[in-house]
Amino acid sequence: MSKITAILLAAGKGRRMKSDVQKQYMLLNGKPLIWYSLDTFEKSPVDEIILVVGPGEVEICRKNIVDAFGFKKVSQIVEGGEERYDSVYEGLKAAEDADYVLIHDGARPFVTEKIIADNIETAERERACATGMPVKDTIKMVDVDNYAIFTPTRDHVWLVQTPQTFEYPLIREGYEKLMEKREKEESEDDRFEVTDDAMIVERLMRTKVKLIRGSYENIKITTPEDLVTAQGFVEIQQG
Numbered sequence: 001m002s003k004i005t006a007i008l009l010a011a012g013k014g015r016r017m018k019s020d021v022q023k024q025y026m027l028l029n030g031k032p033l034i035w036y037s038l039d040t041f042e043k044s045p046v047d048e049i050i051l052v053v054g055p056g057e058v059e060i061c062r063k064n065i066v067d068a069f070g071f072k073k074v075s076q077i078v079e080g081g082e083e084r085y086d087s088v089y090e091g092l093k094a095a096e097d098a099d100y101v102l103i104h105d106g107a108r109p110f111v112t113e114k115i116i117a118d119n120i121e122t123a124e125r126e127r128a129c130a131t132g133m134p135v136k137d138t139i140k141m142v143d144v145d146n147y148a149i150f151t152p153t154r155d156h157v158w159l160v161q162t163p164q165t166f167e168y169p170l171i172r173e174g175y176e177k178l179m180e181k182r183e184k185e186e187s188e189d190d191r192f193e194v195t196d197d198a199m200i201v202e203r204l205m206r207t208k209v210k211l212i213r214g215s216y217e218n219i220k221i222t223t224p225e226d227l228v229t230a231q232g233f234v235e236i237q238q239g
Helices: 033-043 058-069 084-093 113-126 168-184 197-204 224-237
Strands: 004-010 048-053 074-079 100-105 128-134 148-150 158-167 210-213
Touching: 004 033, 004 084, 033 048, 033 058, 033 100, 033 113, 048 058, 048 084, 058 074, 074 084, 084 100, 084 168, 100 113, 100 168, 113 128, 113 158, 113 210, 128 197, 158 168, 158 197, 168 197
Parallel strands: 004 048, 004 100, 048 074, 128 210
Antiparallel strands: 100 158, 128 158
8 A cells, every 4th residue: 555645734834814913823713724735635545644833833842733633643843944945845854754745835724635645646647636626817918028928728728736645756856856946056147936835746756646626715814804714714714
């Protein structure tokens, strides 16, 4: 049997929330935001959860989140890094005996057990997959002066979400290559912006990533307005 590990990222600073409390610990209907995705992964088919938190937060998170709510599948809590990709890399190093890893943003509280199961099934078949949904709105590509230059067909444009799931050796090697590139880069102009994990597999490992449907409710809490929307989702779910 394959070992399935979830890397749950909770190390973000959340500057756009305009709050002294980091967004993953902000309360949503009386529970910390990170509780929601942790609870879903706890109930899912994954074998273990590695929780990546900010510097100095390991013991606080262990006491106030993991132990307080009785999450049994959290096998390790590790400190993340300055950027998201640094935090993912720390999580990957802690998951060395995994066969497949799901990488999920803790600020997406509405991931479902079905989404997780679909990710696992697809990754076992395709080696790499990412959750997403087709866009509803028309998308415009613009130039540096914000003039529209191209309108892609909506049928071929998706909003990408997490989890994103990979065969462990594939994503680990991709991140090793990324870190090597970072060490050699002499300026910001040398970099390519890393906005999700699938990019690393696509560009550095030359491997196709299968997109699978998630949910339009699988939003990322980034701004205060998102928290209001999330509260509405929770109230609807609770009837």
